[in-house]
Amino acid sequence: xxxxxxxxxxxxxxxxxxxxxxxxxxxxxxxxxxxxxxxxxxxxxxxxxxxxxxxxxxxxxxxxxxxxxxxxxxxxxxxxxxxxxxxxxxxxxxxxxxxxxxxxxxxxxxxxxxxxxxxxxxxxxxxxxxxxxxxxxxxxxxxxxxxxxxxxxxxxxxxxxxxxxxxxxxxxxxxxxxxxxxxxxxxxxxxxxxxxxxxxxxx
Amino acid sequence: xxxxxxxxxxxxxxxxxxxxxxxxxxxxxxxxxxxxxxxxxxxxxxxxxxxxxxxxxxxxxxxxxxxxxxxxxxxxxxxxxxxxxxxxxxxxxxxxxxxxxxxxxxxxxxxxxxxxxxxxxxxxxxxxxxxxxxxx
Numbered sequence: 208x209x210x211x212x213x214x215x216x217x218x219x220x221x222x223x224x225x226x227x228x229x230x231x232x233x234x235x236x237x238x239x240x241x242x243x244x245x246x247x248x249x250x251x252x253x254x255x256x257x258x259x260x261x262x263x264x265x266x267x268x269x270x271x272x273x274x275x276x277x278x279x280x281x282x283x284x285x286x287x288x289x290x291x292x293x294x295x296x297x298x299x300x301x302x303x304x305x306x307x308x309x310x311x312x313x314x315x316x317x318x319x320x321x322x323x324x325x326x327x328x329x330x331x332x333x334x335x336x337x338x339x340x341x342x343x344x345x346x347x348x349x350x351x352x353x354x355x356x357x358x359x360x361x362x363x364x365x366x367x368x369x370x371x372x373x374x375x376x377x378x379x380x381x382x383x384x385x386x387x388x389x390x391x392x393x394x395x396x397x398x399x400x401x402x403x404x405x406x407x408x409x410x
Numbered sequence: 411x412x413x414x415x416x417x418x419x420x421x422x423x424x425x426x427x428x429x430x431x432x433x434x435x436x437x438x439x440x441x442x443x444x445x446x447x448x449x450x451x452x453x454x455x456x457x458x459x460x461x462x463x464x465x466x467x468x469x470x471x472x473x474x475x476x477x478x479x480x481x482x483x484x485x486x487x488x489x490x491x492x493x494x495x496x497x498x499x500x501x502x503x504x505x506x507x508x509x510x511x512x513x514x515x516x517x518x519x520x521x522x523x524x525x526x527x528x529x530x531x532x533x534x535x536x537x538x539x540x541x542x543x544x545x546x
């Protein structure tokens with residue numbers, strides 16, 4: 208009898224997460240607004256249940272894959288069309304804004320022009336001084352397999368490696384600095400797997 | 411229990427635990443009790459109950475005054491307000507959630523839950539509620 212292979216669940220200690228989830232502020236009871244670009248995750252739900260939280264789950268991956276398919280079919284896709292894809296991926300409701308954005312690996316789904324548009328679409332929905340967490344893959348020799356993440360606690364992530372799914376793009380730290388206009392890299396750590404873990408902040 | 415061959419268009423108000431295995435379009439209010447959307451349940455409705463457990467499909471807004479549980483077979487698209495929201499591994503959700511101790515405090519007061527996150531824009535009130543009930 209054959210069984211489907213279950214993706215491996217691991218945990219990842221993060222020295223950057225405490226800056227993202229400042230427990231003192233969270234425990235004051237103010238509503239923190241979190242935009243999670245990944246799929247809904249049981250660990251993240253459990254963690255955020257402790258606080259007054261508005262959590263928006265976007266699960267942007269499928270829409271970004273559609274964008275990449277469209278770009279593969281028509282490399283001359285204009286900026287307006289790219290923006291339509293990205294607006295549709297976020298599906299923002301009115302002028303909602305967020306204090307924290309969990310970007311995860313999704314910068315690696317975007318080529319350079321799309322990265323610029325991504326920032327332009329996201330920026331108006333980030334509160335002043337909003338923080339973002341994400342990973343970039345810098346080294347071309349680093350395997351670009353997709354990972355799904357969750358927040359276990361303020362220092363620990365859950366990671367599910369989708370070993371057969373490749374990420375389409377990679378960006379250097381300087382490219383991220385240049386193309387994420389209005390957002391700065393506040394802290395970064397190069398992890399042993401070759402991913403650059405980053406805390407970004409709206410300036 | 412509402413069986414898997416039953417289709418309802420309209421409003422359900424229940425003062426006891428309720429299990430829906432069929433199809434519903436409208437609103438469901440289960441005051442102070444538990445509502446379970448079974449694995450074959452297909453709900454296009456706004457839901458209000460003490461505890462909401464979803465094993466099937468829900469497209470609509472959910473208010474749980476105690477908790478909302480999306481099981482491994484559950485799939486929810488909409489907005490949730492509840493003090494505690496549990497997602498089992500495999501469960502799917504897309505939308506917004508207002509959760510935490512503040513929601514519990516609001517649920518015990520006379521203030522509508524919808525006013526909890528006044529800084530956010532998360533209303534979805536586009537579900538129809540025609541007053542017709544149809545049983546197959």
